[in-house]
Amino acid sequence: MKIENSIETFNSLVKRRGFIWGPSPEIYGGFAGFYSYGPAGMALKNNVLDLFRQECRYFGFGEVECPTVLPSIVWEASGHLERFIDPVIRCNKCNTMYRADKFLQENLPNLMIDGLSFEEMENLIKKHELTCPKCGNPFQNIEEYNLMLKTSVGNNVTAYLRPETATTTYLLFNRLDQDARRQYPIKVYQFGKAYRNEISPRQGVLRMRSFDQFELQMFISKEQEMQFEDYEEVKNIKLPLLDWKLQEKGINKPKLISLDTAITNKTLKKPAYAYCLYVAHYLTTILDIPQELIRFRQHSINERAHYADDAWDLEIKTRQFGWVEICGIHDRTDYDLKRHAEYSKQNFEVQMSSDSNVKETPQVLEIAFGIDRILYCLLETTFNVDQGRIILKLNSRLAPNTVAVFPLVRNKEDIKILSLKVHRELLENRIGSFYDSAGSIGKRYRRQDEIGTKWCVTIDYESLEDKKATLRDRDSMDQSRIDISDLSEIIKMKQ
Numbered sequence: 114m115k116i117e118n119s120i121e122t123f124n125s126l127v128k129r130r131g132f133i134w135g136p137s138p139e140i141y142g143g144f145a146g147f148y149s150y151g152p153a154g155m156a157l158k159n160n161v162l163d164l165f166r167q168e169c170r171y172f173g174f175g176e177v178e179c180p181t182v183l184p185s186i187v188w189e190a191s192g193h194l195e196r197f198i199d200p201v202i203r204c205n206k207c208n209t210m211y212r213a214d215k216f217l218q219e220n221l222p223n224l225m226i227d228g229l230s231f232e233e234m235e236n237l238i239k240k241h242e243l244t245c246p247k248c249g250n251p252f253q254n255i256e257e258y259n260l261m262l263k264t265s266v267g268n269n270v271t272a273y274l275r276p277e278t279a280t281t282t283y284l285l286f287n288r289l290d291q292d293a294r295r296q297y298p299i300k301v302y303q304f305g306k307a308y309r310n311e312i313s314p315r316q317g318v319l320r321m322r323s324f325d326q327f328e329l330q331m332f333i334s335k336e337q338e339m340q341f342e343d344y345e346e347v348k349n350i351k352l353p354l355l356d357w358k359l360q361e362k363g364i365n366k367p368k369l370i371s372l373d374t375a376i377t378n379k380t381l382k383k384p385a386y387a388y389c390l391y392v393a394h395y396l397t398t399i400l401d402i403p404q405e406l407i408r409f410r411q412h413s414i415n416e417r418a419h420y421a422d423d424a425w426d427l428e429i430k431t432r433q434f435g436w437v438e439i440c441g442i443h444d445r446t447d448y449d450l451k452r453h454a455e456y457s458k459q460n461f462e463v464q465m466s467s468d469s470n471v472k473e474t475p476q477v478l479e480i481a482f483g484i485d486r487i488l489y490c491l492l493e494t495t496f497n498v499d500q501g502r503i504i505l506k507l508n509s510r511l512a513p514n515t516v517a518v519f520p521l522v523r524n525k526e527d528i529k530i531l532s533l534k535v536h537r538e539l540l541e542n543r544i545g546s547f548y549d550s551a552g553s554i555g556k557r558y559r560r561q562d563e564i565g566t567k568w569c570v571t572i573d574y575e576s577l578e579d580k581k582a583t584l585r586d587r588d589s590m591d592q593s594r595i596d597i598s599d600l601s602e603i604i605k606m607k608q
């Protein structure tokens with residue numbers, strides 16, 4: 114059977130090779146919006162996280178971890194109880210619920226729905242006499258639907274599963290201020306689960322109800338936002354920016370402009386914020402996502418989250434879902450800290466520089482990555498079918514296995530012993546080696562190509578004599594004989 118380069122082949126690969134399974138629990142029919150990772154998926158995820166953590170250290174961000182369940186007061190203060198809502202239309206006959214903006218966009222593809230108010234959307238429903246796709250009942254009003262998952266703790270204390278890690282990081286502010294000995298900006302990040310009660314999660318892993326975030330926060334003074342040292346080093350770097358004005362003109366192609374130009378022509382307001390766009394872009398490109406598939410899209414005023422003064426999404430172009438947001442960069446101003454100061458009755462005004470006695474509430478700039486979406490985009494953008502051969506062209510630092518070791522035949526004891534020795538030596542050198550002796554050598558190569566293993570090492574009869582092995586490259590399929598004793602060195606060098 115001929116293997117086609119299609120989305121179906123890709124989707125089946127993701128399950129077949131143990132990247133992502135679900136909706137979970139599959140044996141009970143699946144719960145929409147919840148997924149599991151298999152061994153290959155977790156290995157890929159951990160490799161992405163390792164790389165991100167290493168780079169965060171380079172950029173000077175420290176890591177924190179907070180609880181995922183917090184009492185109501187936190188979400189009252191953050192504004193999520195009141196404003197973390199989606200517009201929905203509910204059929205009052207069959208009770209089916211639709212997300213209003215998505216429903217309108219599907220039914221009125223020529224109109225710009227993004228950024229419309231509830232009232233404007235209601236008017237469109239009336240004007241076009243839109244009805245329930247299930248039962249034909251005319252639609253009426255748009256309702257507010259809160260996206261937080263509610264729970265109760267202990268003796269019926271109402272609490273919510275966090276819809277973002279960010280808020281929980283802000284709750285640590287006075288601790289962080291002491292810990293940093295008032296040296297600003299304070300840079301921290303948090304990785305962990307967040308939960309959103311999506312109305313009708315489609316698009317597979319892109320709209321999960323339980324998902325992983327990796328959110329970087331910078332607490333910074335107003336003055337530093339405008340005069341930011343690190344910005345000077347990166348200001349000539351060009352990024353693909355699609356601002357709101359371009360979008361209003363119906364333009365979808367970003368402009369490649371330097372951060373300096375973007376600040377001068379007021380596309381971006383603050384150098385420190387521009388620097389955050391740079392960091393987001395840098396972390397994306399080190400994953401080897403091709404430049405031409407990346408853009409920054411600015412939110413309209415209506416699209417912005419309630420806390421944001423400016424917001425841009427870093428988006429990746431996918432085959433299956435079009436442009437997908439993998440990171441949001443938000444200028445949250447002093448909104449969060451002021452609200453938490455008010456609700457907790459704490460004082461979050463601090464002296465932010467040694468040469469000024471002025472106290473102020475810090476501003477917050479945020480770079481918020483969705484890790485699961487990154488994984489999806491990595492899998493999709495590295496997926497290739499070349500003459501019937503499926504290959505994931507993952508960066509060798511990210512692939513679940515770095516190397517796979519095969520004995521040419523499985524029933525020859527000497528070959529098996531040498532193969533296992535080679536495999537163990539690679540592991541001892543902390544190289545991600547995988548041992549496989551099952552099936553024909555051709556099938557074993559295919560299996561590794563399909564999960565992105567960059568190199569395969571085969572031990573054959575000759576290896577017993579000359580102590581050499583065959584090293585095969587995933588992309589070129591070139592094979593070379595190399596000394597077994599040099600193997601770890603060579604792999605480390607190529608990596």
Ligand SMILES: [Zn+2]
Pocket residue numbers: 204205206207208209245246247248249250
């Ligand atoms: Zn209905």
